[in-house]
Amino acid sequence: MKKWSHRKPPMNFEWWGPTPKESRRIRISKRKDLYDKNMSLKDAVSKFIVRLGKRNKRSLNIGIGGFVNTRLPVAITHEMIRQGGIKDITLSYQSCGYVQDILIGAMLVDENHISIRRIEQAWAGHELLGLASCFRYAIENSLIEIDDYSNYGMSARFKAAAMGTSFIPVRDHGGSSMQYVNKGIAIRCPFSGDNVYLLPACHPDVAIIHAQVADSYGNCRIFGQLCTCSELALAANYNIVTCETLIPNENIRRYPNLTEIPWFAVDAVVEQPWGAYPVTCWGFYWYDIEHLKEWISAGKEFRKTGKIAPLEEYLNKYIFECQTFDDCISKIPYKRLRRLIELDGHQPITV
Amino acid sequence: MVEYNAYEMIAYTSSRLLKDKTTVFIGTGLPMIAAIHAQKTHAPNIVLLFEAGSLYPIMELGLPISVGDTRVGVKSCVMKGLCMAFELTQRGFIDYGFIGGAEIDQYGNANATMIGEDYSHPSVRFPGSGGAGHMAANCERTIFIMPLEKRRFCKKINFVTNIGYGDGSADYRKRAGVLGKGPWRVVTHIAVFGFDEITKKIMLLEVAPGYTVDDILDRMDFEPLIPNEGIKPMSEPMPEDLRIIRDIDPEGLFLKRKVEE
Numbered sequence: 001m002k003k004w005s006h007r008k009p010p011m012n013f014e015w016w017g018p019t020p021k022e023s024r025r026i027r028i029s030k031r032k033d034l035y036d037k038n039m040s041l042k043d044a045v046s047k048f049i050v051r052l053g054k055r056n057k058r059s060l061n062i063g064i065g066g067f068v069n070t071r072l073p074v075a076i077t078h079e080m081i082r083q084g085g086i087k088d089i090t091l092s093y094q095s096c097g098y099v100q101d102i103l104i105g106a107m108l109v110d111e112n113h114i115s116i117r118r119i120e121q122a123w124a125g126h127e128l129l130g131l132a133s134c135f136r137y138a139i140e141n142s143l144i145e146i147d148d149y150s151n152y153g154m155s156a157r158f159k160a161a162a163m164g165t166s167f168i169p170v171r172d173h174g175g176s177s178m179q180y181v182n183k184g185i186a187i188r189c190p191f192s193g194d195n196v197y198l199l200p201a202c203h204p205d206v207a208i209i210h211a212q213v214a215d216s217y218g219n220c221r222i223f224g225q226l227c228t229c230s231e232l233a234l235a236a237n238y239n240i241v242t243c244e245t246l247i248p249n250e251n252i253r254r255y256p257n258l259t260e261i262p263w264f265a266v267d268a269v270v271e272q273p274w275g276a277y278p279v280t281c282w283g284f285y286w287y288d289i290e291h292l293k294e295w296i297s298a299g300k301e302f303r304k305t306g307k308i309a310p311l312e313e314y315l316n317k318y319i320f321e322c323q324t325f326d327d328c329i330s331k332i333p334y335k336r337l338r339r340l341i342e343l344d345g346h347q348p349i350t351v
Numbered sequence: 352m353v354e355y356n357a358y359e360m361i362a363y364t365s366s367r368l369l370k371d372k373t374t375v376f377i378g379t380g381l382p383m384i385a386a387i388h389a390q391k392t393h394a395p396n397i398v399l400l401f402e403a404g405s406l407y408p409i410m411e412l413g414l415p416i417s418v419g420d421t422r423v424g425v426k427s428c429v430m431k432g433l434c435m436a437f438e439l440t441q442r443g444f445i446d447y448g449f450i451g452g453a454e455i456d457q458y459g460n461a462n463a464t465m466i467g468e469d470y471s472h473p474s475v476r477f478p479g480s481g482g483a484g485h486m487a488a489n490c491e492r493t494i495f496i497m498p499l500e501k502r503r504f505c506k507k508i509n510f511v512t513n514i515g516y517g518d519g520s521a522d523y524r525k526r527a528g529v530l531g532k533g534p535w536r537v538v539t540h541i542a543v544f545g546f547d548e549i550t551k552k553i554m555l556l557e558v559a560p561g562y563t564v565d566d567i568l569d570r571m572d573f574e575p576l577i578p579n580e581g582i583k584p585m586s587e588p589m590p591e592d593l594r595i596i597r598d599i600d601p602e603g604l605f606l607k608r609k610v611e612e
Contacts, residue, residue, distance in 0.1 A: 151402055186528060
């Protein structure tokens with residue numbers, strides 16, 4: 001047998017979530033047959049986030065699917081905020097806008113209801129529509145610990161985890177200040193002699209993902225940009241998936257090439273039309289810019305004046321006064337929703 | 352005399368720098384407008400790549416408001432995810448990358464992370480690297496695109512989010528382990544910069560008509576190199592260019608923003 005060279009883990013290194021070893025053990029121990037995972041959003045969040053978090057001895061790492069304001073798991077996030085009892089969590093994603101910002105907003109309103117301890121990420125904001133004010137406020141006031149990567153960095157970390165390997169070499173981060181603050185290390189490639197940058201895998205405890213189409217076992221089809229959803233789902237130890245429309249398993253088997261997430265990665269499937277509203281979901285609807293601006297301006301006012309009322313009003317109106325996400329969608333004028341469908345213009349495959 | 356604003360000039364100039372039959376990694380906003388203008392004029396065969404996973408789209412549904420917008424996926428040849436986009440770049444399929452940035456220094460390093468001394472307690476926090484960190488590292492050449500404002504052209508930046516030529520040493524990028532050649536041009540509304548091959552310092556190449564070199568220096572926190580062969584005037588958009596550019600962004604989402612004087 002070849003002799004392994006020993007190298008100690010870097011100083012202060014800590015996984016901000018389950019270790020690769022623990023993640024492997026969880027995957028091996030879980031059921032892998034086809035069984036019906038269709039359940040209410042309430043039950044899914046209660047079982048796989050709130051209760052999982054309470055059982056966890058360390059900060060629960062939640063991976064967020066989608067990208068910036070595309071196909072974000074909005075309905076799941078609203079349900080998390082509605083239920084509360086989610087403490088000291090870690091968020092991991094490449095780029096995110098609305099979802100991470102309202103979670104932080106909810107923490108700023110009541111940290112006993114929901115609180116975020118750490119974020120590992122590449123980018124936070126709403127692109128053209130503005131900056132993520134709650135995120136900025138929380139980082140500027142050291143309320144949340146942060147770890148910065150590039151979009152590829154976070155994607156590659158999920159990919160490494162999905163591959164079942166504990167790290168991945170990449171060709172960015174080196175030579176930037178990120179290498180002094182994040183968990184990666186620069187190393188010489190033993191084969192080429194080139195310097196490369198190693199990133200540790202990122203296994204979220206649970207990932208939250210919105211797909212367009214799924215069957216009740218958890219096989220998911222994703223249309224439009226895939227973002228990092230397939231890698232994320234395999235990286236995470238549990239997955240909650242919402243979908244615009246449920247289809248029978250026989251349809252999945254008709255075009256198996258279209259399956260982006262395999263059933264045994266998934267723990268809960270919830271059919272939730274408009275589940276990514278107000279962000280865009282290919283094949284179903286475009287952004288509701290007006291609505292996004294409502295949240296963005298509430299956050300902006302808070303960061304500027306310190307007044308919490310605009311955040312509270314938004315969360316009360318669209319989350320706390322609603323029993324379900326359908327109640328939230330019911331508050332949006334029908335004509336506006338119809339317009340968003342028209343603005344999309346894409347065609348998902350459901351047959 | 353053609354009337355145009357700052358962002359129209361940036362979009363036009365960036366388009367002018369792109370070559371036909373090349374591949375370009377596109378960021379949100381002006382890069383999209385520049386690339387679509389190039390596609391409609393002098394570079395009909397230019398290939399666009401977006402980080403959320405869309406390769407070679409034909410964007411006919413209107414201007415996307417984000418690189419993650421479903422609109423950037425219209426009629427693509429290939430559509431996957433972020434890993435594909437960045438790995439294609441790492442592999443050597445992508446010639447140019449367009450990068451914005453909150454602050455840039457004289458070696459083309461950019462800060463998009465934070466202002467302040469303490470990373471865990473910044474005085475101002477920006478969104479973060481996003482895709483730019485990888486583009487700056489691994490696109491063969493990068494083009495910065497931003498208005499010329501004093502707050503953006505800094506002698507020293509607190510945090511290097513996106514690698515340029517580092518401290519200017521000849522092997523900085525090699526030691527960093529990145530694959531691309533590095534910053535090539537910096538396009539602003541009244542000046543275009545390049546980089547000196549030896550010192551890796553930013554160099555003033557072109558100035559817009561109606562402006563002097565001093566006007567440019569007034570808007571910077573450091574002095575760029577001046578080439579021996581002199582400074583060229585920036586070419587101005589023709590009415591037809593402006594018509595195309597305004598057609599791409601009819602509401603002025605990106606084109607009608609203000610520049611700090």
